[in-house]
Amino acid sequence: MKTANTTHQPKLSQAVNSIEPSGIRRFFDLAASMDNIISLGVGEPDYSTPWNVREASIHSLERGLTAYTANAGLPELRKSISRYLLERFQLEYDAGNEVVVTVGASEGIDLALRSIVDPGDEVLVVEPCFVSYAPLVSLAGGTPVSVPTSIEADFMVEPDLLAEKVTDKTKAVMLSFPNNPTGAVMDNETMQRVAEVCIDHDLIVISDEIYAELSYDCDHQSVPILPGMHERTILISGFSKSFAMTGWRIGYVCAPPIYTEAMLKIHQYGMMCASTMAQYAALEALENGKDVMEEMIISYRQRRNYFVESLKESGLECHTPGGAFYAFPSIKKTGLTSAEFAEKLLIEERVAVVPGSVFGEGGEGHVRCSYAASMAQLEEATERIGRFVAKYLSGDVESR
Amino acid sequence: MDEKDVELLSIVEEQGRLSEDQLAKMIALPADEVTKRLRCLEKDNVILGYSALVDWSKTEKAEPVTAAIDVKVTPTRGRGFDEVAERIYRYHEVKALYLMSGTYDLSVVIEGESMSEIARFVSEKLSTLESVISTTTHFQLKRYKHDGFIFVDEDDQDPRMVVSP
Numbered sequence: 433m434k435t436a437n438t439t440h441q442p443k444l445s446q447a448v449n450s451i452e453p454s455g456i457r458r459f460f461d462l463a464a465s466m467d468n469i470i471s472l473g474v475g476e477p478d479y480s481t482p483w484n485v486r487e488a489s490i491h492s493l494e495r496g497l498t499a500y501t502a503n504a505g506l507p508e509l510r511k512s513i514s515r516y517l518l519e520r521f522q523l524e525y526d527a528g529n530e531v532v533v534t535v536g537a538s539e540g541i542d543l544a545l546r547s548i549v550d551p552g553d554e555v556l557v558v559e560p561c562f563v564s565y566a567p568l569v570s571l572a573g574g575t576p577v578s579v580p581t582s583i584e585a586d587f588m589v590e591p592d593l594l595a596e597k598v599t600d601k602t603k604a605v606m607l608s609f610p611n612n613p614t615g616a617v618m619d620n621e622t623m624q625r626v627a628e629v630c631i632d633h634d635l636i637v638i639s640d641e642i643y644a645e646l647s648y649d650c651d652h653q654s655v656p657i658l659p660g661m662h663e664r665t666i667l668i669s670g671f672s673k674s675f676a677m678t679g680w681r682i683g684y685v686c687a688p689p690i691y692t693e694a695m696l697k698i699h700q701y702g703m704m705c706a707s708t709m710a711q712y713a714a715l716e717a718l719e720n721g722k723d724v725m726e727e728m729i730i731s732y733r734q735r736r737n738y739f740v741e742s743l744k745e746s747g748l749e750c751h752t753p754g755g756a757f758y759a760f761p762s763i764k765k766t767g768l769t770s771a772e773f774a775e776k777l778l779i780e781e782r783v784a785v786v787p788g789s790v791f792g793e794g795g796e797g798h799v800r801c802s803y804a805a806s807m808a809q810l811e812e813a814t815e816r817i818g819r820f821v822a823k824y825l826s827g828d829v830e831s832r
Numbered sequence: 833m834d835e836k837d838v839e840l841l842s843i844v845e846e847q848g849r850l851s852e853d854q855l856a857k858m859i860a861l862p863a864d865e866v867t868k869r870l871r872c873l874e875k876d877n878v879i880l881g882y883s884a885l886v887d888w889s890k891t892e893k894a895e896p897v898t899a900a901i902d903v904k905v906t907p908t909r910g911r912g913f914d915e916v917a918e919r920i921y922r923y924h925e926v927k928a929l930y931l932m933s934g935t936y937d938l939s940v941v942i943e944g945e946s947m948s949e950i951a952r953f954v955s956e957k958l959s960t961l962e963s964v965i966s967t968t969t970h971f972q973l974k975r976y977k978h979d980g981f982i983f984v985d986e987d988d989q990d991p992r993m994v995v996s997p
Contacts, residue, residue, distance in 0.1 A: 460995040473995035563997045612997075734843065734858040741857040784994055807850060 451567040455790030459774065463784045470813045472801040473784035475612065477757070479676040481713070482724040488716030489709045497708060503700040504692075505533025505684070506711045512718040513684055521644065521654040523667070525686040532692050532699060533706045533714075537642045537670040537683035539699070541606075542568050544638045544666040544685060547694035548604055549574035556597055556605040558589050559792030560760075562612050562640065566792065569606075577602070580794035583762055586751050587616035587794075591625035598629070604636040607655060610643035613791045613800035614760040615736075615753020620653055627658040637665045642683070643756040645674035645725060648733040650754070656686075666691050673756070674725055675717040680710040732757050732804070739803040739810050746818030747825060757804040760788065764797040766824040774799055781816040833878075836861060837869055841878065844870075846980070848882045885981050896943045898927075898972040899950050902936040903958065904965040913937060916963045925953055936968070947971065 463469060480486075504510060507527070514527040525531050534540040541564060549555060549572040557565045557576045566576035579597050581587045589607065607626070609618045618626070630637050639655040656665040670683025685695055699705075717725075736753065743750045743761050750761035763773045770787035777783050777799075788795030803810060823829060839859050843850065852870065856863040873879045888895045908915045913931050920940060921929045928941035940958070944950040954967055975983045 454997060456995060456997050460993065463994045469994060471990075471992075471994040474992045475996045476992055478990070478992070730839075730842075734839075737860050738854060738857040786995060807847065807854065811854065 447571050447573070451570050454563045454567075456563060456786060459771075459786065459790070462775065463778060466778065466782065469778070469782050469784050470805070470809050470816070471784040472803070472805060472810075472813055473786045474802050474804060476678040476804065477673060477676040477728065478804040478806070479728055481675065481677050481680070482717070482721050484724075485675065485677070485713045485717045485721050489713035492709055492712035497712060499708065501533075501705045501708050501711060503705050504531065504696055505706060506708075506715065509533060509711050509715045509718075510684075512715055513686075516718050517654075517686065521652065522657055523654055523686070524662075525667075526689075529689045530686055530692055532685050532696050533711060534670070534683045534685055534699065535703055535706050536672060536681040537640060537668050538564060538681075539703065540668040540670070540683050540685040540695075541565065541638065541640060542572075543695040543698050544668065544687075544691075545569055545572040545574070545604075546698055547691060548636055548666075550603075552601060553603040554599060554601040556594065556602060556635075557792070558594075558605070558607055560587075560611070560613050560788060560795035560798075561606070561608055561792055563790060565606050565608075565640075574603070575601075578793040579605075580792075581614070581616070582794055583749070583751050583760075583798070587611060587614035587760070588618050588622050589626050591622065591629050594626060595629045595633070598633045598635070602633065602635060604638055605630060606638045606640070608640035608642075610647055610652070610753075610755025612643065612756055613758050613786065613788065613795065614751075614798075615756045615758040616751070616760075617647055617650070617652070617754035623653060623655070624658060627655070627661050630664065631660045635664065637661065638668065639665055640668040642668065642670055643673050644669060646729060646732055646757060647755040648729075648736060649752075652755070663688055666695075671714050671717055674728075675714075675721055676728065677710075677713065677717065680707070680713055682706055682710040682714045735803045735805075735807065735810060738807070739801070739814065742810070742814035743801070743817070746814050747821045748817070757802055759801045759803060760798045761801065762798055763821075766821060768824065770796055770799050777817065777820050781820045783813050783816050783820075837873065840866065840869060841873065844879065844882075885979060887975075887983050889975075889983075894945065896945060897947055897950055898941065898943050898975075900970045900972070901940040901942060901954060901958065902932075902968040902970070903938040903940055904936045904967075905938060905961075906963045906965060907937075908963060916961060919961060920958065923953070923957065925950075936966075 510527040510531040513531050514525050517523040517525055545568050551573040553574040554577045555569045555574045556579050558579045569576040577597055579594050637655060644652045656662045656667055666687040668685055671677040740750055740752055740759050743759055748761035750759055753759055770789045774785050774787040785799040785801045788798035836859055852866050853863050856866040905916050907913050920926055925942050925944055926940055927943050930939045932939050942950055954969055959967055
């Protein structure tokens with residue numbers, strides 16, 4: 433029941449007022465209002481979580497394992513994560529005090545930023561990147577500073593540009609390779625030079641390696657493995673992409689104890705612990721899900737090969753994305769902005785892609801296409817994109 | 833036979849209808865090279881054939897009756913189980929034949945238009961073979977999954993949002 437004569441003045445924080453809702457949202461609303469769309473706009477695998485993983489979670493419920501876990505996560509899961517990182521990426525993290533299980537990698541990014549950023553601090557954000565980085569820096573009280581990458585440099589960080597952006601306020605740098613949205617991976621030599629910049633300026637590195645397993649042309653080289661980097665790196669990862677577990681919201685952060693203990697404070701007050709049933713699922717994924725993961729990786733690689741070649745045939749310039757499941761072609765020669773391209777492609781050809789501009793500086797002039805779709809969908813989509821691009825290149829637009 | 837052949841085989845084993853152009857892009861080889869490799873693999877009987885998995889229960893045509901028959905046989909001197917196996921697999925009705933470990937020797941999968949047709953095959957053709965000692969016939973009641981494909985209608989709507997970060 434409404435009470436008479438009360439007047440509430442909405443009072444939002446300056447921090448939340450200072451950030452915009454994700455640019456993807458508006459585009460989602462448009463795409464969701466249309467039928468018969470082929471969507472290449474999805475930022476998640478086209479697989480369901482492997483059955484053994486789902487079954488393990490069901491079994492955990494049947495056994496009544498529904499209580500809170502330790503704040504940092506189930507000890508056996510942390511041990512399993514620690515073993516997995518050692519075997520797969522030669523990383524050494526102590527399950528006892530260097531691993532915290534989080535509610536998706538997204539929470540991990542937030543924890544990392546909030547535990548290191550003071551008001552006035554600058555955080556270098558390598559863009560284009562996942563949509564949450566810059567807003568989360570702002571919410572933590574810091575100032576995001578964009579370090580753009582470009583197709584000319586295969587969307588790798590340019591070490592000199594990174595160094596130029598460093599000021600005496602710079603505290604940290606956010607990296608994410610393999611990258612969403614560009615699919616780029618860093619070659620070892622460039623990564624080494626980036627590491628040297630970070631060491632020279634004594635920066636903390638937040639490395640979001642959620643796509644680490646999905647690296648198709650070479651083994652993924654994890655940032656903390658480089659000399660001098662382990663002590664300054666907060667590693668973010670999780671199960672969403674590699675094990676097709678996006679909806680479970682389960683991930684982890686690894687770092688030296690000084691950082692994990694700080695993050696754990698925020699996590700224990702803000703979240704208590706990650707969902708218990710998701711933790712049991714994650715444990716099963718690590719212990720018995722790697723064969724299925726390898727099959728998915730092979731299939732992504734084959735679809736990457738097919739899709740990027742087909743995109744090139746459709747007339748778009750595209751670098752070869754070494755990882756993740758995105759291609760990031762340049763659409764500059766159509767004369768359209770990335771938002772116009774995506775909107776017109778959606779309306780005229782019913783193919784959903786995401787405008788590069790929503791992923792930050794360097795994204796304009798490109799669109800993100802996810803190839804986590806069936807071969808039939810990819811074939812049809814590239815045919816439609818080809819028709820669309822040809823129309824705009826020939827200037828035969830008004831006649832329609 | 834190299835890595836590319838193995839990759840090609842793994843793909844066509846599951847997706848036999850992809851065009852040679854698609855296959856070529858997927859494994860990063862020129863299209864004519866893929867054509868050449870496929871012809872070779874076919875000629876060498878590494879690829880034995882291409883077929884479709886059909887759910888006949890959804891058609892006008894009567895669904896075939898399928899049975900798995902456990903057969904105990906006496907192996908022949910010198911040729912072991914191969915001789916009797918050959919006599920069995922040559923029948924058109926026999927869809928699959930395996931030599932098994934365990935309590936019986938041969939597993940025969942047979943397809944017919946009716947149960948009586950299969951019963952006739954067992955009593956007239958199979959049991960009368962000299963080396964066959966006994967048969968146990970199991971009729972298939974429902975096909976849930978076959979060759980990696982689920983035959984039960986599941987909700988195959990893509991549960992993902994059309995656009996997500």
